[in-house]
Amino acid sequence: MDHSPTFAISAAGMALERTRVEVAALNLANAHTTQAAGQAAYNPMRVVAQAASPDAFAAMMLSSDSVTSTMKPDFHVEASGAAPRMVHEPGHPMADARGFVSYPGVDAAAEMMALMSATRAYEANVAAMNAARTMALKALDIGGQS
Numbered sequence: 001m002d003h004s005p006t007f008a009i010s011a012a013g014m015a016l017e018r019t020r021v022e023v024a025a026l027n028l029a030n031a032h033t034t035q036a037a038g039q040a041a042y043n044p045m046r047v048v049a050q051a052a053s054p055d056a057f058a059a060m061m062l063s064s065d066s067v068t069s070t071m072k073p074d075f076h077v078e079a080s081g082a083a084p085r086m087v088h089e090p091g092h093p094m095a096d097a098r099g100f101v102s103y104p105g106v107d108a109a110a111e112m113m114a115l116m117s118a119t120r121a122y123e124a125n126v127a128a129m130n131a132a133r134t135m136a137l138k139a140l141d142i143g144g145q146s
Helices: 004-029 054-062 108-145
Strands: 045-049 075-079 085-088 100-103
Touching: 004 045, 004 075, 004 108
Parallel strands: none
Antiparallel strands: 045 075, 085 100
């Protein structure tokens, strides 16, 4: 039995979740950056994943060719388009004429939730890969004794 599709599915899931963690960390790191006059403000990012059709998944599981080249996570990173937060801080060097400072529209609570859920999903993919590895090794062990 070929265990490559199982490993490829877990690897694709881990790649997606790693990207979600990186984007959430980037958004949190830039949550308090200010927009200088004449410069573009930081725009929070988000990961958009596309679901594969059930037929594509079944074809992948039944195919005998190299799965690692065909199983790629279908996602991309795009700007979220969140409106900037305007905070009244008259003494801030980047404040406008009315005393407001423009911060990126990053929701720290939502980013922390995304970070935790992506971490848990990554751990689940690692557990699935380890279980598949254990089963493959056990199958080799059983086959070697006959």
